[in-house]
Amino acid sequence: MEDGVGESLDFVREKVRDDIASDRFGGRVQTRFPPEPNGYLHIGHAKSIYLNFGIADEFEGTCPLRFDDTNPETEDTAFVDAIIEDIEWLGVEPHGEPRFASDYFGQLYDWAEALIRKGLAYVDDQDAETISEQRGGFGQPGIESPYRNRSVEENLNLFRGMRDGRFYDGSKVLRAKIDMQADNMWLRDPVMYRIRRIPHHRTGSEWIIYPTYDWAHGQSDAIEGTTHSICTLEFADHRPLYDWFLSHLDLPTDKPEQTEFARLNLTHTVMSKRVLRSLVEHGQVSGWDDPQMPTVRGMRRRGYPPAAIRAFVDRVGVAKTNSTVEIELLESFVRTELNETALRRMAVLKPLKVVLTNWPEGEVEWMDVVNNPQDPESGTREVPFTGELWIEQDDFRLDPPPKYYRLTPGREVRLRNAYFVTATDVITDPAGEVVQVNCTYDPATRGGTAPDGRKVKSTMHWVSAAHAGAAQVNLYERLFADSHPGIDGADPLASLNPNAREVCEARLEPALDDVRPGEVVQFERLGYFAADLDDPGVFHRTVGLRDEWANIQKRKQAG
Numbered sequence: 132m133e134d135g136v137g138e139s140l141d142f143v144r145e146k147v148r149d150d151i152a153s154d155r156f157g158g159r160v161q162t163r164f165p166p167e168p169n170g171y172l173h174i175g176h177a178k179s180i181y182l183n184f185g186i187a188d189e190f191e192g193t194c195p196l197r198f199d200d201t202n203p204e205t206e207d208t209a210f211v212d213a214i215i216e217d218i219e220w221l222g223v224e225p226h227g228e229p230r231f232a233s234d235y236f237g238q239l240y241d242w243a244e245a246l247i248r249k250g251l252a253y254v255d256d257q258d259a260e261t262i263s264e265q266r267g268g269f270g271q272p273g274i275e276s277p278y279r280n281r282s283v284e285e286n287l288n289l290f291r292g293m294r295d296g297r298f299y300d301g302s303k304v305l306r307a308k309i310d311m312q313a314d315n316m317w318l319r320d321p322v323m324y325r326i327r328r329i330p331h332h333r334t335g336s337e338w339i340i341y342p343t344y345d346w347a348h349g350q351s352d353a354i355e356g357t358t359h360s361i362c363t364l365e366f367a368d369h370r371p372l373y374d375w376f377l378s379h380l381d382l383p384t385d386k387p388e389q390t391e392f393a394r395l396n397l398t399h400t401v402m403s404k405r406v407l408r409s410l411v412e413h414g415q416v417s418g419w420d421d422p423q424m425p426t427v428r429g430m431r432r433r434g435y436p437p438a439a440i441r442a443f444v445d446r447v448g449v450a451k452t453n454s455t456v457e458i459e460l461l462e463s464f465v466r467t468e469l470n471e472t473a474l475r476r477m478a479v480l481k482p483l484k485v486v487l488t489n490w491p492e493g494e495v496e497w498m499d500v501v502n503n504p505q506d507p508e509s510g511t512r513e514v515p516f517t518g519e520l521w522i523e524q525d526d527f528r529l530d531p532p533p534k535y536y537r538l539t540p541g542r543e544v545r546l547r548n549a550y551f552v553t554a555t556d557v558i559t560d561p562a563g564e565v566v567q568v569n570c571t572y573d574p575a576t577r578g579g580t581a582p583d584g585r586k587v588k589s590t591m592h593w594v595s596a597a598h599a600g601a602a603q604v605n606l607y608e609r610l611f612a613d614s615h616p617g618i619d620g621a622d623p624l625a626s627l628n629p630n631a632r633e634v635c636e637a638r639l640e641p642a643l644d645d646v647r648p649g650e651v652v653q654f655e656r657l658g659y660f661a662a663d664l665d666d667p668g669v670f671h672r673t674v675g676l677r678d679e680w681a682n683i684q685k686r687k688q689a690g
């Protein structure tokens with residue numbers, strides 16, 4: 132798939148290009164990213180962010196950040212701050228200061244009065260349930276409210292009364308007067324304002340009436356001079372209403388136009404804020420920034436580089452129909468990026484002691500080891516090698532199964548960047564578990580090759596016991612066992628993987644003392660691991676080394 136200007140454009144970019152060519156909007160391009168500050172951003176939002184900011188960038192337009200903060204019940208300034216921080220981390224820069232739909236409450240109110248004056252809005256005294264019942268349904272007629280034909284005077288008076296606190300919460304709403312028989316349900320006299328005596332995170336108790344999403348969104352776009360209002364497909368049905376409102380107002384700018392694209396869905400992942408919140412509330416994860424969360428903060432703690440997220444989003448492209456992308460594709464972009472940038476280090480996750488019985492007592496040899504073979508500039512480091520080492524428990528078998536080529540009594544293997552060693556005997560505990568493997572090493576094989584040309588079938592990583600640091604290393608499997616958690620109305624939480632996280636007490640080579648918070652390194656043979664952002668004693672497995680995506684593609688081709 133090709134991306135970017137000049138290559139094959141997606142349909143949204145094609146539209147923007149055509150609008151520029153036809154001088155629509157005077158050649159201007161302005162998009163926006165409009166989050167509601169009621170939760171943290173997730174990878175789906177990242178898609179919308181890279182699309183909106185990407186288009187502004189590519190077509191020399193602008194893209195401000197606007198908080199759609201019309202619902203005081205669920206919104207909070209803490210979310211505002213977190214969203215600003217996450218957007219910065221994703222590497223895009225909003226145009227100007229952040230804006231807020233709540234900054235426009237005054238203008239929205241005036242425009243509502245203007246619609247009332249035109250006979251296009253009315254105050255309804257019915258409760259929410261009645262209004263909802265009267266809406267009817269597809270192929271079912273709507274029922275007009277008995278209050279629908281109030282005079283302009285009466286409506287203005289009542290609407291001002293709503294604003295001024297003369298009525299109880301929920302006792303009246305303002306509705307647009309459109310068409311109760313419209314095929315499009317959104318045109319059946321939608322609610323524009325509700326009375327709610329709930330303090331707002333920015334306007335405090337200044338307002339007790341709050342605009343609905345539909346009344347606020349398009350008008351906020353227009354106030355800001357948005358040209359291309361890009362949103363997800365579920366808003367396609369709202370578009371006639373978006374246009375209806377704008378066409379009845381005296382706008383300061385050209386009428387913005389809404390275009391919808393398919394949301395990003397990922398296998399083994401949920402993006403619903405409600406489900407993510409319940410994971411946090413039920414303690415299934417440690418918080419919104421748990422490395423297992425598909426949130427921007429979670430991915431950050433997990434060690435996903437923003438460049439990889441962006442490359443993934445570009446690759447997925449912009450579609451007109453919803454689909455679900457395999458999470459392995461995202462992981463593959465993460466791995467590709469980290470392969471270029473991550474330093475190689477040695478760590479042992481499940482340590483087993485190895486003693487070299489012919490090693491000179493107390494001797495330490497410093498091995499000069501390459502930091503990243505993909506990046507010669509990254510240089511080398513000194514790694515201490517001694518007669519007492521840690522290796523992985525999995526790298527030794529007393530009774531090896533067929534085709535097991537790693538260490539086993541009598542067999543010679545290579546310790547990476549060091550020597551050939553041969554296992555001679557083991558020490559077991561009272562339960563018969565091997566707790567130590569005794570080996571001899573061949574001093575002629577320093578650096579990992581034998582002068583007589585003899586070969587070994589496996590190479591293993593190791594850490595010198597006397598020099599080893601300790602850390603907690605968290606390994607992650609899929610948080611949801613189902614590829615499509617929650618599909619067909621199932622409870623997504625029912626498919627939570629109880630073994631999603633495994634904790635190891637690992638041993639680390641000394642160079643890992645210098646790792647920075649959030650830095651990702653490759654533990655040789657094991658995968659990529661991110662140093663925790665806050666706790667220097669914790670690492671998270673970002674992604675393993677095997678390219679599962681390539682395997683899936685091969686299987687698809689074969690099948």
Ligand code: ATP
Pocket residue numbers: 164165166167168169174175176178179361362363393394395396402403404
């Ligand atoms: P809610 O489920 O609470 O409505 P939301 O996920 O739609 O939340 P918003 O804060 O309203 O969150 O979204 C901000 C922008 O991000 C919107 O333009 C929305 O369409 C877009 N967006 C949200 N989820 C996705 C997704 N999965 N893929 C692409 N864009 C998304």
Ligand code: MG
Pocket residue numbers: 167
């Ligand atoms: Mg939304």
